[in-house]
Every structure is written in C-alpha cells, then in structure tokens.
Amino acid sequence: MCIIFTIIVLVIIITVPIVTAKTKKTNSEKTSITEEMEVTTEPTTTTSTTTSTTISTTSSTTISTTSSTTISTTSSTTISTTSSTTISTTTTINPCTTGNYVWNTSGITILDSSQVTHVVDIYIDSNNTLYITDEIASTVVWRLLKNATSATAIAGIKDSKGSSNTQLDHPQGVYVDTNGTMYVSDHYNHRVQKYINGSNSGITIAGLSESRGSSLNQLNGPRYITLDPTQAYIYIVDSYNHRIMRYSTNSTSGNNGTVVAGGNTIISLNQPWGLWYQPSVSSDFFITNYLGHSVIRWTPGASSSTFIAGVPGTTGSNSTLLNNPMGIKLDKYLNMFVVDQNNHRVQMFCANSRTGITIAGTGVSGGTPTTLNGPRGIAFDSNMNMYITDFGNKRVQKFLKL
Incomplete structure (x- = not known):
C-alpha cells in the first residue's frame, strides 16, 4: 500500500517582500x-x-x-512452491537372449604341461586369483595369482599321493571362502579337507578318511563342492552314492551330514559331478548328471527333480544333447554354462532354453587354441573371461569375453 x-x-x-527559496532563515x-x-x-x-x-x-x-x-x-509478498517426484526404473536385458554373450573361440594357455598335469576343477576368488585341482600325477591344488605366469602348490605334496593331513589322492572340487579358507574334496580318500589361514595341513570336516560308505557320516568318491552364502554349510557331490550332502563347515571327521538331493535311486541322480547353488539367484540346486548325460534342477526338500538340459540316459553331440557333463556355472540371469566333457566343448543354455550354444571347443578333440580335450572345470573372472581346465591337454585355457 x-x-x-x-x-x-x-x-x-x-x-514584507516574498522570500525566495535562496533566502536563508534562522x-x-x-x-x-x-x-x-x-x-x-x-x-x-x-x-x-x-x-x-x-x-x-x-x-x-x-x-x-x-x-x-x-x-x-x-509492499508485496510472493510464495512459490515447486514439488517434483521422479521414479526411475532400470530394466536389465539378458545378454544371452540378445546374442551379446560372446567369447573369443581361440583360447589363451595360461598354464601348460610344464607346470600342471591333469587339471580338474577351478575356482576364482574376488581378487581374480585362480585355484586349480590337479588330479594326477601332481595330486595338489595350485594357486595362480592375477596376471602371474607361474603357479604355486598350496595343498598336497606334488607327485606324492596319500592320506595324511598334508597329502591328497586325486583332489577334485575346490572352493575358497571370503576369509581365505580353502575346501578340497579328496576323491579317493573319501573326505573333504579344510585349510585355514593358508595352512597346508588339512582338517577333515566330512567323511572318514580312506573309508568309503553310504552312511550319513561317510562319502564315496566326492566330486565338486560349493558353500552357501552364509559360509555355514558346505554342499558335496557324493558321486557314487548318487546324492548331494550338506555338512557344517565346522564339522569334524565322522559327523553326520544331511542328504539334500538324490540318495534314493540312480533314476534321478546317476553319478552326479558338478554342482551350482546360489540362493540369492535361485533356491534350487543345479547338478550335472555325469552318467545320466543331463543337467538336473533340484528344489531342496523335494523328492524328485526336473531335467533342464540333455536327454536322460541319451548321449549325443547336437545342440540338445550332452555326453558326460561335468563342470557347471550359472550367471545372475540363470543362463547356464556346462562343460560337455566327452563332446570336448562348453555349452551355453540361455535361461529356460534346452538348446545349447557352443562357446568353446569344436566338438572334436584337439590341442589347438580352438579345441579342447576332455575339459572338466569352468570358472569366470570379474570381467566374465572364461577359464577351462583342459584335462586331456594338461593345460588351463582362458577365453576372453568379447
């Protein structure tokens, strides 16, 4: 106003005369x-x-x-209020379904027969350190640091198989937890060994050393292993008992385990070999059925399973068949990578698909950069580069992600 x-x-x-503006006044x-x-x-x-x-x-x-x-x-007053809410949703697309999951088909040899013999399983930790089991004649576990060219034996005694706490006999599966504790399945000793803080002396946490059997405190030819995310339990492929066993990671020799898959007949599991279990992605077990030439998806607690790759009991080399599958890994989309051992190749199955895509090997045995000879294990580093234990060629191959 x-x-x-x-x-x-x-x-x-x-x-009085008019006073002008210039007149001074008292x-x-x-x-x-x-x-x-x-x-x-x-x-x-x-x-x-x-x-x-x-x-x-x-x-x-x-x-x-x-x-x-x-x-x-x-005088004026202005009140101005601006309110804005933004909701953003990001949808990730499965690269397998778009054709963007591609690896170089020519492998790079990172370990050869000058260092290793018959390599079996492979595990890669968060630092991209490789852990590799060497079945025979080395009978050890190798560790290869990131970008290193020479591996170090960290468990077992090279060229000396046995059943002492410092020896192994045909080591198979290997897993390293976030604390650096390593677990190794000792096939012909029918046990699983635990190595704490870099020790080369193993502690038996499952099975009875040199005593195979089917009781809950025994194993018979254990193969690959994995831990759950809490690291409280270890899951063991008890191959000749046709079952998957669960033990506490703090168990000791002779403790009873729990059967979580199989164990009834060989109809469901027939000498299983590989195992993948990651509850944050799926609550199910994914198991390679070695003599069943298939991959099985098993829900914990269920009495039966679902075949999701291969045809049970049927061998073959086309895109829908497998021949003695061994190693297995899945990604967060549930795309599945299977080491098809007797077809000398690695097959990728996009989520919910039973048609495999060959991403390594040619299907024919060979020792060239593009061929494999009886591969067994598979792992991926943080950049999704793929590593394969090429058993028959006594080497570890790296296939770069494109």
Whole structure:
C-alpha cells in the first residue's frame, strides 16, 4: 500500500517582500513557518498497491519554503512452491537372449604341461586369483595369482599321493571362502579337507578318511563342492552314492551330514559331478548328471527333480544333447554354462532354453587354441573371461569375453 501526503503552505505577508527559496532563515524563523504550516495544512492522500516478487520500501521527504512531503511504500509478498517426484526404473536385458554373450573361440594357455598335469576343477576368488585341482600325477591344488605366469602348490605334496593331513589322492572340487579358507574334496580318500589361514595341513570336516560308505557320516568318491552364502554349510557331490550332502563347515571327521538331493535311486541322480547353488539367484540346486548325460534342477526338500538340459540316459553331440557333463556355472540371469566333457566343448543354455550354444571347443578333440580335450572345470573372472581346465591337454585355457 502506498500513501502519499502532500502539504502545501502558502504564506503571504503584504508588508514584507516574498522570500525566495535562496533566502536563508534562522532557526526561529523555521519554527514559525512550521507552526503556520500546521494551521493551514490541507492534506491530500493517494493510495496505490503493487504486487511483485520483491519486498521494498522507499521513503523520501522534501522541505522547501513551499513545503512538500511525499511518503511512498510498496509492499508485496510472493510464495512459490515447486514439488517434483521422479521414479526411475532400470530394466536389465539378458545378454544371452540378445546374442551379446560372446567369447573369443581361440583360447589363451595360461598354464601348460610344464607346470600342471591333469587339471580338474577351478575356482576364482574376488581378487581374480585362480585355484586349480590337479588330479594326477601332481595330486595338489595350485594357486595362480592375477596376471602371474607361474603357479604355486598350496595343498598336497606334488607327485606324492596319500592320506595324511598334508597329502591328497586325486583332489577334485575346490572352493575358497571370503576369509581365505580353502575346501578340497579328496576323491579317493573319501573326505573333504579344510585349510585355514593358508595352512597346508588339512582338517577333515566330512567323511572318514580312506573309508568309503553310504552312511550319513561317510562319502564315496566326492566330486565338486560349493558353500552357501552364509559360509555355514558346505554342499558335496557324493558321486557314487548318487546324492548331494550338506555338512557344517565346522564339522569334524565322522559327523553326520544331511542328504539334500538324490540318495534314493540312480533314476534321478546317476553319478552326479558338478554342482551350482546360489540362493540369492535361485533356491534350487543345479547338478550335472555325469552318467545320466543331463543337467538336473533340484528344489531342496523335494523328492524328485526336473531335467533342464540333455536327454536322460541319451548321449549325443547336437545342440540338445550332452555326453558326460561335468563342470557347471550359472550367471545372475540363470543362463547356464556346462562343460560337455566327452563332446570336448562348453555349452551355453540361455535361461529356460534346452538348446545349447557352443562357446568353446569344436566338438572334436584337439590341442589347438580352438579345441579342447576332455575339459572338466569352468570358472569366470570379474570381467566374465572364461577359464577351462583342459584335462586331456594338461593345460588351463582362458577365453576372453568379447
């Protein structure tokens, strides 16, 4: 609101000349004029209102012999509120279904027969360190650091198989937990060994050393192994008992385990070999059925399973058949990678598909960069480069992700 007061006072004295604006007055004269102004004031008021986005006050006063006073006030208030909510959803596309899952078909040999013999399983930790079981004649577990060219034996005694706590006899599966504790299935000793803090002396946590059997405290030819995400339990492929066993990772020799798959007849599991289990992706077990030439999906607690790759009991080399599958891995999309041992190749099955795509090997045995000879194990590093234990060629092959 703006209020303007204008006061105009005219004082005329006949006997005295009119004083111009330049005439100087004393303080007493100014007081007299002021008193006269108070008598003859005729007020005039003007009001205006302006609204804008600012608040300002302007005041000015002018006094002369003809006195004029102007007071101007501008007041405005603006309230502005902006509210915005954005919801963003990102949908990931399975690269297998778009044809973007491709690896170089020519492998790079990272370990050869000058260092290793018949390599079996392979595990890669979060630092891209490789752990490789060497069945015979080495009978050890190798460790190959990232970008290294020479491996070190960290469990077992090279070329000396046995059943002591420092020896192994045809080691098969290997797994390393986040604490660096390593677990190894010792096939012909019918046990699983645990190595703590880099020790080369194993502790038997499952099975009875050199005592095969089918009781809950025994194993018979254990193959590949895995741990659950809590690292509280280890799952063991008890091959000749046609079952999957679960033990506490803190068990000791002779403790009873729990049957979590198979164990009834060989109709469901027939000498299983490989195992994948990751509850954050799927609550089911995925098992390679070596003599069943198939892959089985088994829900824990169920009495039977579902065949998801291959035809049970039928060997073959086309895209829907397998021949003695061994190693197995799945990704977060449930795309499945199967080492098809007797077809000398690696097959990729996109999620929910029973048609395999050959991503390594040619289906014919060979020792060239593009061929394999009885491969057994498979693993992926953090960049999805693929590593295969090429058993018959006594080497480890790396296939770069394209």
